[in-house]
Amino acid sequence: MPERTPYIAANWKMHKTVAEAASFVDALLPRIAATQHDVVICAPFTALTAVVERRYGTAIKVAAQNMHEEGSGAYTGEVSAQMLVELDVEAVVLGHSERRQYFNETDEALAAKVPAALAAGLEPILCVGESEEARDADQTEAVLERQLQTDLAAVESSALAEIVIAYEPIWAIGTGRTATPEQAQEACAFIRDVLRERGAAADSVRILYGGSVKPANAAELLSQPDIDGALVGGASLDPDEFAQIVEAAG
Numbered sequence: 001m002p003e004r005t006p007y008i009a010a011n012w013k014m015h016k017t018v019a020e021a022a023s024f025v026d027a028l029l030p031r032i033a034a035t036q037h038d039v040v041i042c043a044p045f046t047a048l049t050a051v052v053e054r055r056y057g058t059a060i061k062v063a064a065q066n067m068h069e070e071g072s073g074a075y076t077g078e079v080s081a082q083m084l085v086e087l088d089v090e091a092v093v094l095g096h097s098e099r100r101q102y103f104n105e106t107d108e109a110l111a112a113k114v115p116a117a118l119a120a121g122l123e124p125i126l127c128v129g130e131s132e133e134a135r136d137a138d139q140t141e142a143v144l145e146r147q148l149q150t151d152l153a154a155v156e157s158s159a160l161a162e163i164v165i166a167y168e169p170i171w172a173i174g175t176g177r178t179a180t181p182e183q184a185q186e187a188c189a190f191i192r193d194v195l196r197e198r199g200a201a202a203d204s205v206r207i208l209y210g211g212s213v214k215p216a217n218a219a220e221l222l223s224q225p226d227i228d229g230a231l232v233g234g235a236s237l238d239p240d241e242f243a244q245i246v247e248a249a250g
């Protein structure tokens, strides 16, 4: 089985001004100087350049939290993949449940966004995950399968290994209620099986868990065989807590 480099991503959401982003990176860098992991900062658009400027020659990769699928056009308030690439941004979060829930992000839009990101040279971090109702109704696998099949429909099998998938059960995001390591492992293994059926080199794909990851629970989650990293919200806002999660990945 190929070695999968651990991938630890900070999803800042709508937090951090330029000044706050800069001081976070300055505090984080000495803490992660020796890491071999991919350390990814998903910053608001306005703070991307501040993070990019500090990350050259370090383990940090910079990601945006959304993009539009078209290259340009009359889409007031939107940002294209090309605009992100021009800033030296390397990745983009797509389909976060907050965007699905509050901003009407649909699987159909994601089916266009994922290939558009790949075509521009951005690494998509595609988020999938079930609601509490779906889990209670035993629909977790059906939801994950539907999201993956729709969002990845236009991606060639050979390109699937370039995508990072984040499994984020909605009931665990920002709630303090983490999926158990067994629940998270089971869902991530299922996601890998779906990718394998799509013809992907599924053993090369990084699959992350997200949802109330903290220094106290990170090591156990990250030791699961199919969990290759974490997408961290609340605990990523503090450089010390986030550095501890990077260290917990081994």
Ligand code: PGA
Residues within 6 Å of the ligand: 011, 168, 172, 173, 174, 175, 176, 210, 211, 212, 213, 231, 232, 233, 234, 235
């Ligand atoms: P949380 O957020 O760690 O605050 O639960 C995770 C996410 O939404 O990516």
